Amino acid sequence: MSEPGAVAATRPHAAHDLHHEALGFWRTYVFSVDHKVIGIQYAITGLLFLFFGFTLMMLMRWQLAYPGAPLPLIGRLLGEARMPGGMMVPEFYNELGAMHGTIMVFLGVVPLAVGGFGNFVLPLQIGAPDMAFPRLNMASYWCFFLGGVTMLVSFFVPGGAAQSGWTSYAPLSVIAGTGQTMWIIGMLFLITSSLLGAVNFITTTIQLRAKGLTFMRFPFFVWAQFVTSFLLLLAFPPLEAAAILQLMDRVAGTSFFLPSGLVVSGQVLQHAGGGNPLLWQHLFWFLAHPEVYVLILPAMGIVAEIVANNTRKPLWGYRSMVYSLIFLGFMSFIVWAHHMFMTGMGTAMAAFFQTTTMIISIPSVVILTALIISLWGGSIRFNTPMLFAVAFLPMFGIGGLTGLPLGLNVADIPLHDTYYVIAHFHYVVAPGTIFALFAGIYYWFPKATGRKMNETLGKIHFAGSLVCMNVIFMPMFLVGLAGVSRRLYDGGAAYDFAQPVLHWNVVSSWGAWTMALFQVPFIFNFFWSIWKGEKTGDNPWEATTIEWAAPSPPPHGNFLEAPQAYRGPYEYSVPGAAKGFVPQYEA
Amino acid sequence: MDIPYTVEVRRDTGLTNGKIGIWLFLASEVMLFGALFASYILIRTGAPSWPRGDTILNVPLATVNTIVLITSSVTMVMAWASLMRHRFGTFRIYMGTTILLGCVFLVIKYFEYSHKFHDGLYPGTNNFLALYFTLTGLHMLHVFGGMVVNAYFLGPGAKLWKTNPVWFTNRVENSGLFWHFVDLVWIFLFPTLYLL
Numbered sequence: 001m002s003e004p005g006a007v008a009a010t011r012p013h014a015a016h017d018l019h020h021e022a023l024g025f026w027r028t029y030v031f032s033v034d035h036k037v038i039g040i041q042y043a044i045t046g047l048l049f050l051f052f053g054f055t056l057m058m059l060m061r062w063q064l065a066y067p068g069a070p071l072p073l074i075g076r077l078l079g080e081a082r083m084p085g086g087m088m089v090p091e092f093y094n095e096l097g098a099m100h101g102t103i104m105v106f107l108g109v110v111p112l113a114v115g116g117f118g119n120f121v122l123p124l125q126i127g128a129p130d131m132a133f134p135r136l137n138m139a140s141y142w143c144f145f146l147g148g149v150t151m152l153v154s155f156f157v158p159g160g161a162a163q164s165g166w167t168s169y170a171p172l173s174v175i176a177g178t179g180q181t182m183w184i185i186g187m188l189f190l191i192t193s194s195l196l197g198a199v200n201f202i203t204t205t206i207q208l209r210a211k212g213l214t215f216m217r218f219p220f221f222v223w224a225q226f227v228t229s230f231l232l233l234l235a236f237p238p239l240e241a242a243a244i245l246q247l248m249d250r251v252a253g254t255s256f257f258l259p260s261g262l263v264v265s266g267q268v269l270q271h272a273g274g275g276n277p278l279l280w281q282h283l284f285w286f287l288a289h290p291e292v293y294v295l296i297l298p299a300m301g302i303v304a305e306i307v308a309n310n311t312r313k314p315l316w317g318y319r320s321m322v323y324s325l326i327f328l329g330f331m332s333f334i335v336w337a338h339h340m341f342m343t344g345m346g347t348a349m350a351a352f353f354q355t356t357t358m359i360i361s362i363p364s365v366v367i368l369t370a371l372i373i374s375l376w377g378g379s380i381r382f383n384t385p386m387l388f389a390v391a392f393l394p395m396f397g398i399g400g401l402t403g404l405p406l407g408l409n410v411a412d413i414p415l416h417d418t419y420y421v422i423a424h425f426h427y428v429v430a431p432g433t434i435f436a437l438f439a440g441i442y443y444w445f446p447k448a449t450g451r452k453m454n455e456t457l458g459k460i461h462f463a464g465s466l467v468c469m470n471v472i473f474m475p476m477f478l479v480g481l482a483g484v485s486r487r488l489y490d491g492g493a494a495y496d497f498a499q500p501v502l503h504w505n506v507v508s509s510w511g512a513w514t515m516a517l518f519q520v521p522f523i524f525n526f527f528w529s530i531w532k533g534e535k536t537g538d539n540p541w542e543a544t545t546i547e548w549a550a551p552s553p554p555p556h557g558n559f560l561e562a563p564q565a566y567r568g569p570y571e572y573s574v575p576g577a578a579k580g581f582v583p584q585y586e587a
Numbered sequence: 588m589d590i591p592y593t594v595e596v597r598r599d600t601g602l603t604n605g606k607i608g609i610w611l612f613l614a615s616e617v618m619l620f621g622a623l624f625a626s627y628i629l630i631r632t633g634a635p636s637w638p639r640g641d642t643i644l645n646v647p648l649a650t651v652n653t654i655v656l657i658t659s660s661v662t663m664v665m666a667w668a669s670l671m672r673h674r675f676g677t678f679r680i681y682m683g684t685t686i687l688l689g690c691v692f693l694v695i696k697y698f699e700y701s702h703k704f705h706d707g708l709y710p711g712t713n714n715f716l717a718l719y720f721t722l723t724g725l726h727m728l729h730v731f732g733g734m735v736v737n738a739y740f741l742g743p744g745a746k747l748w749k750t751n752p753v754w755f756t757n758r759v760e761n762s763g764l765f766w767h768f769v770d771l772v773w774i775f776l777f778p779t780l781y782l783l
Contacts, residue, residue, distance in 0.1 A: 129590065129591070130590060131590075132590060132592075132593075132604040132607075132608065133590075133604065133608060134590065136608075195612075195615055198611070198615075199608050199611045199612055199615075200608075202607070202611055203604050203607045203608045203611065206600060206602075206607060207591075207592050207597050207600060207602070207603075207604050207607060208590070208591060208592070208604075233611060233614060233615050233618075234614065234615060234618050235618075236615070237615050237616070237618035237619035237621075237622060238618060238619070238621075238622035240619055240622075241619055241620075241622035241623045241626065242622070244623075244721065244725065245623075245626060245721065248710060248717065248720075248721050252709075252710040252711060252717075252720070253709070253710065253711030254710045254711055254714070254717035254720075254721070255711070255714060255717065256626065256630065256714070256717060256721075271711065272711055272712060272713045272714060272717070274630070274633075274634055274713070274714045275630065275714060276629055276630060276633050279626055279629050279630065282629075283622055283626070286622070
């Protein structure tokens with residue numbers, strides 16, 4: 001890449017026009033305030049963390065498939081403390097489990113879905129020159145980055161990273177080693193980052209939308225990000241409060257989460273007592289249930305864009321989808337205790353949370369149904385983004401429907417904390433959200449780079465991932481229904497009742513490792529296409545939304561002239577229209 | 588490149604970006620302190636006995652602090668109102684007073700804390716003190732944060748007054764909103780911790 005400053009210097013008359021490029025390498029690509037650069041930074045960091053979290057899981061899958069067997073080659077590289085003789089110690093397994101969850105949710109999927117796609121696409125889709133607070137946007141990314149670094153560094157502190165699960169349930173987490181303190185500090189950075197991001201997204205959406213772009217003309221993706229931002233804004237602070245209280249428990253010797261007379265390793269713990277471990281669970285799930293919708297709503301937004309574009313039809317029931325989205329966002333704040341049926345909350349409380357949980361499934365079903373009906377009668381183009389988007393529908397459907405028994409107290413009690421739960425939410429997040437994110441990468445790649453990703457490699461990536469995802473997670477339903485707990489270090493090998501289903505652990509593991517191989521075409525395709533991909537115009541998918549009015553890649557300030565919205569977002573198959581569709585931005 | 592609506596309001600929303608931003612931020616702050624107050628209720632209702640605040644804490648000092656903080660909210664409004672009337676000199680006096688009152692609040696809080704430590708009362712002593720130190724500590728961080736922002740507008744940030752007085756006035760208004768919020772949190776903390 002040529003030095004932008006040098007260009008400006010050799011062409012003094014152009015210096016004014018190139019003012020933004022004259023910032024130099026660091027301000028242009030590293031400490032940039034441009035939403036597109038920040039979006040790409042978020043996306044790449046998020047992808048790296050997804051890959052790292054996936055690697056942690058692949059190590060766990062070895063232990064689950066072949067408990068106690070030494071891991072060839074890699075095992076010895078991880079050191080005598082963690083894998084003596086290549087065999088995994090239980091503490092290391094717990095470390096991997098806790099950090100896999102934390103990294104995938106807080107450092108992988110959310111930064112990619114909200115930080116990456118939200119930052120890059122949202123301002124373009126509403127016709128804005130940038131985010132409302134560009135410097136806050138940069139601060140948001142660097143807070144996220146620091147949070148990620150803190151989490152990574154925690155692997156190297158004495159005792160290793162956090163080992164109390166991604167939920168960090170007290171009192172286990174309070175008496176855990178130094179890694180847990182690092183986890184809390186990392187979370188505080190991540191919470192700050194998402195707070196800054198949420199404020200910025202909401203303000204940008206309300207204030208910087210183009211002339212004529214009323215709320216009901218928003219692309220569905222904008223609505224999804226808008227509602228998601230409210231969830232981040234209002235659900236994260238209670239976790240921040242919880243994190244502060246846990247930090248006090250660990251550092252200042254308070255007893256917010258420590259009950260009186262707690263016995264640890266046969267010794268009564270010397271502390272004031274009187275705390276409440278359930279308080280942590282309430283505060284944690286008050287965040288973490290809306291967080292589930294933070295994971296899924298942007299995915300629904302991406303899928304809606306791609307489905308409308310490739311069926312060449314308007315979305316079916318756009319308005320009901322939008323109202324469902326808002327209702328979903330609201331309801332997500334009053335279902336959290338369905339994660340806590342095992343705490344003995346009593347029938348009155350359980351009845352309330354069962355009812356709200358059943359109610360919240362309705363808007364999800366409305367959105368999913370609307371997307372499926374949108375396919376009806378369309379002349380569908382099955383390009384790579386569309387394949388991932390279409391696969392999202394049944395995968396998310398399986399994840400959603402298997403969640404219903406978990407929302408009912410009676411059915412939840414035997415299923416709680418089994419592999420059934422793991423299978424359920426991974427169907428929502430892995431072949432659900434992550435497929436939607438892949439779809440989004442293939443779909444908006446031409447906007448970010450001016451080049452398309454290779455279709456053949458994309459289809460290999462898709463087919464392999466779809467098969468492997470199901471090979472990984474479908475057996476977990478069976479293992480879970482047999483009653484195997486999700487947190488067992490040996491995958492259930494020590495229990496007689498688990499023997500008939502143990503072979504499924506091997507199937508899942510091989511599915512996971514094969515899945516890694518099928519990501520190779522994607523990684524290669526991603527980098528190869530940046531430089532060698534097929535060049536495209538500004539609107540390669542013949543889409544109608546405003547981001548396609550900008551040049552590919554969009555310059556600083558995005559649009560050559562301020563765009564204006566003249567109609568709704570999905571005017572496809574318009575009778576009599578010259579190109580068969582009418583972009584939102586054309587008069 | 589300029590971001591629209593940083594200085595002038597958008598016609599259809601009637602707001603500037605900063606105004607929406609600060610209110611959203613305050614909404615999240617309400618959730619933060621709301622969660623902490625909820626924790627207070629849960630821990631207190633679950634406790635077999637709970638001390639009355641005035642048997643442990645110094646109510647007269649806290650009353651003085653309440654007056655100090657409310658007064659500082661008044662001077663904060665006056666600082667903003669001075670800018671609205673284009674009286675920059677008066678603004679500096681009021682803004683300076685606001686920061687000074689913030690300092691007074693922190694100094695009184697310092698005496699309260701050190702007195703507790705002197706008596707051997709620490710956050711780990713019992714859950715009443717744990718809540719007292721955590722809640723007031725977090726509140727003090729907010730007071731300090733507000734003072735830093737206000738000091739910036741009194742010092743280097745005031746340059747903006749020369750080039751863009753409307754923008755500067757908006758910024759002072761927004762930092763004032765935060766200051767009032769911090770004041771309001773104390774209005775809830777004072778009876779909850781000291782009187783109930």
